[in-house]
Amino acid sequence: MADSAQHRNSIRSTVSRLLLVVACMFAFVFVVMVPLYNVLCDALGINGKTGGRYEAVSAEVDTSRTIKIQFVARNNDDMPWQFGPTDKVIRVHPGELGSTTFFAKNPALQDMVAQAIPSIVPARAAAYFNKTECFCFNQQPLKAGEEADLPLQFIVDQALPEDIQTITLSYTLFDVTDRVASAN
Amino acid sequence: MSEHHGPAKGIKRWIFATNHKDIGTLYLWFSFAMFIIGGAFAMIIRAELFQPGLQMISPEFFNQMTTMHGLVMVFGAIMPSFVGLANWLIPMMIGAPDMALPRMNNLSFWLLPFAFTVLLSSLFMEGGAPNFGWTFYAPLSTTYAPPSVTFFIFGVHLMGASSIMGSINIIATVMNMRAPGMTYMKMPLFVWTWLITAFLLVAVMPVLAGAVTMMLMDIHFGTSFFNAAGGGDPVLFQHVFWFFGHPEVYIIILPAFGVVSQIIPAFSRKPLFGYDSMVYATASIAFLSFIVWAHHMYTVGMPIAGELFFMYATMLIAVPTGVKVFNWITTMFKGSITFETPMLFSIGFVFLFTIGGFTGLMLAIAPADVQYHDSYFVVAHFHYVMVAGAVFSMSAAIYYWLPKWCGRMYDETMGKVHFWIAFIGFNIAFFPQHFVGLAGMPRRIPDYALQFTDFNMMSSIGAFIYGAAQILFLFNVIRTIVAGKKVDDPQVWEGAQGLEWTIPTPAPYHTFTTPPQVK
Ligand code: HEM
Ligand SMILES: [Cu+2]
Numbered sequence: 001m002a003d004s005a006q007h008r009n010s011i012r013s014t015v016s017r018l019l020l021v022v023a024c025m026f027a028f029v030f031v032v033m034v035p036l037y038n039v040l041c042d043a044l045g046i047n048g049k050t051g052g053r054y055e056a057v058s059a060e061v062d063t064s065r066t067i068k069i070q071f072v073a074r075n076n077d078d079m080p081w082q083f084g085p086t087d088k089v090i091r092v093h094p095g096e097l098g099s100t101t102f103f104a105k106n107p108a109l110q111d112m113v114a115q116a117i118p119s120i121v122p123a124r125a126a127a128y129f130n131k132t133e134c135f136c137f138n139q140q141p142l143k144a145g146e147e148a149d150l151p152l153q154f155i156v157d158q159a160l161p162e163d164i165q166t167i168t169l170s171y172t173l174f175d176v177t178d179r180v181a182s183a184n
Numbered sequence: 185m186s187e188h189h190g191p192a193k194g195i196k197r198w199i200f201a202t203n204h205k206d207i208g209t210l211y212l213w214f215s216f217a218m219f220i221i222g223g224a225f226a227m228i229i230r231a232e233l234f235q236p237g238l239q240m241i242s243p244e245f246f247n248q249m250t251t252m253h254g255l256v257m258v259f260g261a262i263m264p265s266f267v268g269l270a271n272w273l274i275p276m277m278i279g280a281p282d283m284a285l286p287r288m289n290n291l292s293f294w295l296l297p298f299a300f301t302v303l304l305s306s307l308f309m310e311g312g313a314p315n316f317g318w319t320f321y322a323p324l325s326t327t328y329a330p331p332s333v334t335f336f337i338f339g340v341h342l343m344g345a346s347s348i349m350g351s352i353n354i355i356a357t358v359m360n361m362r363a364p365g366m367t368y369m370k371m372p373l374f375v376w377t378w379l380i381t382a383f384l385l386v387a388v389m390p391v392l393a394g395a396v397t398m399m400l401m402d403i404h405f406g407t408s409f410f411n412a413a414g415g416g417d418p419v420l421f422q423h424v425f426w427f428f429g430h431p432e433v434y435i436i437i438l439p440a441f442g443v444v445s446q447i448i449p450a451f452s453r454k455p456l457f458g459y460d461s462m463v464y465a466t467a468s469i470a471f472l473s474f475i476v477w478a479h480h481m482y483t484v485g486m487p488i489a490g491e492l493f494f495m496y497a498t499m500l501i502a503v504p505t506g507v508k509v510f511n512w513i514t515t516m517f518k519g520s521i522t523f524e525t526p527m528l529f530s531i532g533f534v535f536l537f538t539i540g541g542f543t544g545l546m547l548a549i550a551p552a553d554v555q556y557h558d559s560y561f562v563v564a565h566f567h568y569v570m571v572a573g574a575v576f577s578m579s580a581a582i583y584y585w586l587p588k589w590c591g592r593m594y595d596e597t598m599g600k601v602h603f604w605i606a607f608i609g610f611n612i613a614f615f616p617q618h619f620v621g622l623a624g625m626p627r628r629i630p631d632y633a634l635q636f637t638d639f640n641m642m643s644s645i646g647a648f649i650y651g652a653a654q655i656l657f658l659f660n661v662i663r664t665i666v667a668g669k670k671v672d673d674p675q676v677w678e679g680a681q682g683l684e685w686t687i688p689t690p691a692p693y694h695t696f697t698t699p700p701q702v703k
Contacts, residue, residue, distance in 0.1 A: 007360065010359075010360050011284045011285070011356050011360045014284075014355065014356045014359050014360060015284075015285070015352055015356050018352045018355060018356070018386055019352070021386050021387065022348055022352075022386055022389075022390050023390075025386075025387055025388070025390035025391055025394075026390035026391075026393060026394055028390075028391070028394075029390070029391050029394030029395070029398075029424060030394060030398075033391075033394075033420075033423070033424055033427070034398075034409065034420065034424075037417070037420050037423060038417075038420075041417070044487065046486070046487055046490075076412075076413070077327075115413050115414075117412045117413065117415075123485065123487065124487070172412065174412065174413030175413075176413050176414070179406060179413070179414065182406055183406060
């Protein structure tokens, strides 16, 4: 029996089915795990990730509540820019359009491109923090020595859970000059 | 196929090996070599930690040592050693003449020396070897990695391919080559645990390959899977890694469960208690291992629902694990036990593995783990399960089956001395690590606060003792092969059960060329 054709066929079919599993699991990482992770983080606001540009809908301003919004800025690694919020704290009502700016200056001797990455604490609030305008939607190029005020506009959703009174929005500034250069 | 030819002569026998016993031997010697190399790295780590302050090596080199120690031990020593055991034993246990795919078997072994040459050569490269820990978290392993990371990735791909081929071979063998009458529920537990392990490997090694592929793309091709600046997320890396990593720890321990489930009944002279429940427990552990991965990530900032889910799921694993421990103990209960070396190592396994399981349960408590995480307590936990678990069971296996393989008996006194030195050395080395961990000593540091000195000295001394015991082991094995007392009883051990004990001793080059009939 050990070498019959039938026997060899059954081994072959086991092996090909297993190879299929291997291929599927490899694909699973790229086509399921990675997108699913991003979708889940967006949808549930896990990790304090905020969404993309929000189209303002006309909605009532809930004046019964005031939310304290704190701004934090930091530089990643050895990013040399000066970078910080113009207002450390502002107070808004849910539904009201808030706006502020961040100050950035490129003190380096060469032109640079930066990318700001937002993050929200408590992470639960991320799904209710809608940005209608943010410098983080685009890369920010600054010439050597140049400075700029970078705009940010947002609306806190009326549905924000009652127990959240303070939201901290933090930006980390990354140097992406090399990435941009190599992409072109 | 020409029957009854012996092995080829000289080096060709090994390079072109397709015989499952030859390949098993290759795997076992390879893994022992890796065990020695990984052990040498551990000795360097423990020597540096003997005292606070920096005395022997630089912090940079220290990080390379912890990384290489972990990688070499997990992927080079433990995993291949059990594949070697599987090659030797599975055909003999299910009454098959060989593995289903002998030539693929040859390839899957010979990829390993290349993989580890690539990995170890990084020690001599500019910028040094990988230094980001065996868990290679991004961005340490991407943005901040030494240039040798590319070699590391290539090495991981090679050993992944090797493991996948090895496990496909095992599954194909078990599913298609069983002797007539050898139904699934009659298979020895070692075969069962390996079958399930092989399925785990087939499922998660591709995930590991995916993780290192994403790293490669981030490093060289400008993608941003794990790079926040480009919209990626380093936490994603941890999810992908541990989705592989947690099943991986069961890949390491399940064959060990199989080994002790063979040995304990043999020396208790009683059949294994609860065979069926052992099979189901193994299968449920394997299933659960896919839904607990984030217990390694309690501190990354998961939502509370996630913390709770992973906490309860992790604790659930203790149930089937408890079933197993219960069955081993009940097997021994009222047995007429003798304490030969394999039995000593198996009992040591049950005892110490259970301690490791308990500390695992402590770590599984999410709010408590915030304190334990990344401390020496974790180091103590996984050495109890991996060294006293996997390595002890491997030592037991070698003593148990070596006489069958080479027809010579090891020196019992030396074996027992080996056990006791290993047992005592191991506990001196790792028990104090629980205490320093709870008191706040972080893992992976070359220097530490003064109050941890005494326990670290103990730890280092214990580690040297445990290391020395392995030299004795090596000596005993070589002595057995060249000059051990001859045995020719097929049974070898009075209480041993299974088809492998029905063939002559030493096991002939070809066995079961006509399949046995299993009743
Ligand atoms: C009852 C069974 C077990 C439970 C509940 C358990 C639980 C845990 C938890 C919660 C952690 C994470 C600790 C932290 O990083 O804060 C951990 C780490 C670890 N466990 Fe277990 N464990 C169990 C069994 C095992 C087994 C059988 C093995 C391997 C043979 C193992 C190997 C490891 C390893 C290697 C780590 C550390 C990984 C690293 O960060 O380097 N565990 N365990
Ligand atoms: Cu785990």
